Amino acid sequence: MKYLKIVTFIWILTLGFWISSEASLDPMKLGVGARSLAMGRTAVAVSGDINSMFINPANAADLRDWGATSMYTSLLEGDIAYTLLGGGKKFDRGTFGLAYMGSGVVSGIDVTTRDADSRIVSSGSSFNYHNSVISLVWGKEILEKLSAGALLKIFNKGFSGVSNGNGSGYDLDLGILWKQNEKLTLGLSQQNTLPISMGGAINWGTGASEGIPFNTKLGLTYLPRDSIFLALDLDYAGNQPLVFHGGLEWMLKDFLSIRGGFEQVPTSKSESTANLSAGVGLKFRGFKFDYAYYLDNVLSVNSTHFFTLSFLPPEIKRVYEKPRKETKPMFIDVPSDYWARTAIEYLAKAKIISGYPDGSYKPLKALSRAELCTLLIKAKGIPLPKIKGKVFKDVNARHWAAPYIKAAANYGLVKGYKNGTFKPKGLLTREEAIKILAVFDKLPLKNQRPTYSDISSDRWSMSYIAAAQAQGWLHYIKGNEFEPKQKFSRAEGAFILYITSFIQEQ
Amino acid sequence: MKKIFLILFVFSVVFLSSAFAASGTNFSADQNVNGGGGQGISSTSYATGNSAGGTAVGSMSSSSYILINGFQGIVAASVTSGAVSTSSVTIESVEFDGNSVYDNETIQPDSVITATVTSVASSISTEASRILINGTATTFSNLTSPASFTAATGAFTYTLNLSDGTHYITIEAYDLNLNSVSFQKTLIVDTGTLTATQVYIFPNPYNPNTGTGKIAYRLNKDGDTSIYIFNAIGQLVYKRSYASGIEGAHAGYNELDFNAVSDFGTVLANDLYFLRIVSGGKPIGRAKIAILK
Numbered sequence: 001m002k003y004l005k006i007v008t009f010i011w012i013l014t015l016g017f018w019i020s021s022e023a024s025l026d027p028m029k030l031g032v033g034a035r036s037l038a039m040g041r042t043a044v045a046v047s048g049d050i051n052s053m054f055i056n057p058a059n060a061a062d063l064r065d066w067g068a069t070s071m072y073t074s075l076l077e078g079d080i081a082y083t084l085l086g087g088g089k090k091f092d093r094g095t096f097g098l099a100y101m102g103s104g105v106v107s108g109i110d111v112t113t114r115d116a117d118s119r120i121v122s123s124g125s126s127f128n129y130h131n132s133v134i135s136l137v138w139g140k141e142i143l144e145k146l147s148a149g150a151l152l153k154i155f156n157k158g159f160s161g162v163s164n165g166n167g168s169g170y171d172l173d174l175g176i177l178w179k180q181n182e183k184l185t186l187g188l189s190q191q192n193t194l195p196i197s198m199g200g201a202i203n204w205g206t207g208a209s210e211g212i213p214f215n216t217k218l219g220l221t222y223l224p225r226d227s228i229f230l231a232l233d234l235d236y237a238g239n240q241p242l243v244f245h246g247g248l249e250w251m252l253k254d255f256l257s258i259r260g261g262f263e264q265v266p267t268s269k270s271e272s273t274a275n276l277s278a279g280v281g282l283k284f285r286g287f288k289f290d291y292a293y294y295l296d297n298v299l300s301v302n303s304t305h306f307f308t309l310s311f312l313p314p315e316i317k318r319v320y321e322k323p324r325k326e327t328k329p330m331f332i333d334v335p336s337d338y339w340a341r342t343a344i345e346y347l348a349k350a351k352i353i354s355g356y357p358d359g360s361y362k363p364l365k366a367l368s369r370a371e372l373c374t375l376l377i378k379a380k381g382i383p384l385p386k387i388k389g390k391v392f393k394d395v396n397a398r399h400w401a402a403p404y405i406k407a408a409a410n411y412g413l414v415k416g417y418k419n420g421t422f423k424p425k426g427l428l429t430r431e432e433a434i435k436i437l438a439v440f441d442k443l444p445l446k447n448q449r450p451t452y453s454d455i456s457s458d459r460w461s462m463s464y465i466a467a468a469q470a471q472g473w474l475h476y477i478k479g480n481e482f483e484p485k486q487k488f489s490r491a492e493g494a495f496i497l498y499i500t501s502f503i504q505e506q
Numbered sequence: 507m508k509k510i511f512l513i514l515f516v517f518s519v520v521f522l523s524s525a526f527a528a529s530g531t532n533f534s535a536d537q538n539v540n541g542g543g544g545q546g547i548s549s550t551s552y553a554t555g556n557s558a559g560g561t562a563v564g565s566m567s568s569s570s571y572i573l574i575n576g577f578q579g580i581v582a583a584s585v586t587s588g589a590v591s592t593s594s595v596t597i598e599s600v601e602f603d604g605n606s607v608y609d610n611e612t613i614q615p616d617s618v619i620t621a622t623v624t625s626v627a628s629s630i631s632t633e634a635s636r637i638l639i640n641g642t643a644t645t646f647s648n649l650t651s652p653a654s655f656t657a658a659t660g661a662f663t664y665t666l667n668l669s670d671g672t673h674y675i676t677i678e679a680y681d682l683n684l685n686s687v688s689f690q691k692t693l694i695v696d697t698g699t700l701t702a703t704q705v706y707i708f709p710n711p712y713n714p715n716t717g718t719g720k721i722a723y724r725l726n727k728d729g730d731t732s733i734y735i736f737n738a739i740g741q742l743v744y745k746r747s748y749a750s751g752i753e754g755a756h757a758g759y760n761e762l763d764f765n766a767v768s769d770f771g772t773v774l775a776n777d778l779y780f781l782r783i784v785s786g787g788k789p790i791g792r793a794k795i796a797i798l799k
Contacts, residue, residue, distance in 0.1 A: 023775055024776065024777065025737050025739065025775060025777055027738065029739060029741075030739040030740075075740040077789075079780050079794070080738060080778075106778060106794070108794070109778070109794045110706060111710055112708045113708070113709075119608070119759055119761075122704075127796070129778040129794075129796065157777065162711055167776060202776070204798070206776075206798060206799060208776060210776060265741065267742050267745070267769065268769040269769070296740070298734070299784065300787065301789060304740065
């Protein structure tokens with residue numbers, strides 16, 4: 001709530017439709033990421049894309065660990081080209097990102113004069129131009145389903161070889177993102193919120209000070225199907241008409257997506273034109289290559305190619321996706337849009353887990369110690385040992401889970417209590433289960449504290465929870481608390497087992 | 507006997523006076539010795555009238571003299587882009603389709619030449635004055651419609667009919683006293699694809715706060731053109747269109763006012779902009795414009 005108040009306050013403070021009579025260009029309006037550009041330059045609510053954080057900083061909260069990106073484009077038949085390099089990483093206090101976008105040096109700008117006949121000619125000398133912006137971004141999930149962010153931009157541009165020909169300045173973007181559910185996301189971004197009086201300007205050596213025009217962007221994304229992604233943005237800048245952007249992405253394969261989009265571009269105070277775009281995306285082991293072709297309706301020779309290469313450590317996103325084909329759910333209590341459906345059905349088909357005779361899975365039922373041992377041993381395919389006598393005081397050879405408990409103990413996954421019991425019916429807490437699963441998947445332990453407010457640095461399970469969070473296992477937990485004593489559910493067990501590297505490599 | 511010698515003496519004096527006067531450095535003769543012609547002129551060294559010996563059988567001229575009908579006249583000519591004149595003969599502001607031109611500029615193949623040809627001292631001689639197109643001369647007296655020369659006003663009009671290539675256009679104007687002046691230009695006709703060259707803004711960098719800037723370029727022929735200006739991320743911020751033949755869309759040198767006010771109603775911010783001369787939806791010329799206040 002505190003964060004929400006702060007965000008709201010800043011928003012109100014800067015939400016003014018001020019218009020500068022001389023407004024300097026923000027080169028970030030070019031767009032970031034060929035994926036966004038292929039989809040009509042939509043980006044406000046496009047989560048899961050490292051580039052979108054530089055358009056709506058609230059998108060930074062979606063970064064699971066770290067990532068890097070780059071983009072290149074050449075505009076106006078090669079007259080000017082832009083390169084972007086950027087990256088971000090998630091920390092306790094949120095995700096921080098940094099990007100540099102620059103035009104390089106544009107040379108050969110003629111100094112002109114009048115000849116003896118008073119005709120305008122080149123004087124024979126020329127000067128150069130450069131333009132760059134550095135972006136510092138922060139984003140964090142502040143409430144369940146709600147993220148906020150801020151982006152500081154530092155501008156530098158000018159003409160070398162011209163007296164007092166350089167200018168620099170800064171401005172601030174703010175953004176929020178609301179993930180209503182796994183299908184629908186809404187975003188709002190206020191770009192260049194600082195008026196000149198608060199420093200939002202570019203100051204030139206000549207003494208001129210020019211504001212940077214604010215821009216309000218509203219966006220939404222919707223996933224009608226697992227493989228279809230729709231995005232829509234609304235753009236408003238004070239002295240230009242309201243314009244729309246729209247885009248569609250179709251994931252043909254895990255590694256291949258095709259995209260299309262349209263964008264309204266203002267050409268005067270009251271007029272706009274529509275440009276189309278298209279593109280393709282390829283993924284391989286965390287690397288993503290995106291290409292976009294932007295068709296310029298104003299002057300077709302200005303149609304432009306965009307290239308982006310980015311890297312995100314491989315993550316298991318498929319559990320958030322619905323099955324490719326709309327098949328009938330396997331269990332009566334695991335519906336089509338259940339968050340862990342894919343994991344549950346995959347493991348059931350692999351006969352690692354099973355349902356109940358009544359056709360249910362009982363996803364919310366707590367997992368017992370015996371049940372988890374059975375899951376893990378079945379998943380590993382470890383041969384079951386012969387049981388002679390008791391495994392533990394309360395686990396004799398006739399216990400249905402005895403072989404699995406024995407194997408798990410031999411494997412080092414579990415051990416009994418000091419009094420020699422195992423308590424096979426004992427219900428696992430979340431932190432206990434995470435520890436067992438972390439050992440099962442041999443996660444490298446993290447000495448840093450996880451971001452959950454209820455896990456202190458001296459808690460016995462801290463490093464296991466941190467490792468699980470870093471691995472991307474815990475995104476199903478909404479909010480700021482891990483709730484370590486909460487009973488570990490069958491759904492959680494299936495989900496985390498499914499996304500372990502061991503299962504993913506099968 | 508004495509009376510006869512006296513008469514012969516007087517007659518000889520008169521006769522010899524006339525003869526020597528014709529060959530000395532200081533002599534004068536009035537016009538209309540044999541009738542016709544214009545006003546007589548004189549200088550410190552000579553004077554001669556018009557048509558003193560009869561009709562013209564030909565003439566030749568150079569930059570220093572004109573020989574007409576066996577008599578010499580002094581020519582003083584200066585070729586400038588505007589009016590050209592001697593002490594009394596003037597060719598006022600020669601224009602091609604209403605535009606002044608310089609050497610090696612392009613013109614339309616059917617350009618209409620207009621000028622004003624005047625003389626302070628006497629009327630313009632339509633027999634002597636002429637226009638030469640690549641050396642082929644047409645005297646003012648032989649101009650046929652629509653070409654014309656109106657003596658009362660000095661208005662001269664001539665419609666060209668040129669093929670692609672380089673052409674030499676000369677206008678020579680004489681008055682009745684043989685004062686003359688000439689106008690010469692080397693011009694180019696190119697009816698190929700419309701192109702814009704030497705595209706500039708002046709000054710560059712341009713400060714809109716110091717006055718109106720200028721956009722200048724050369725076209726090889728008349729044609730509908732537009733000026734597009736894009737900002738540094740390729741967005742259109744300024745667009746103007748010009749119909750074929752008017753300033754901004756005629757063959758030769760074009761110069762247009764530019765005040766750096768965008769189509770969004772604001773003065774362009776300090777930055778680099780990209781200008782395109784566009785015709786038929788395609789860029790035919792380009793320049794980079796720096797705005798710096």
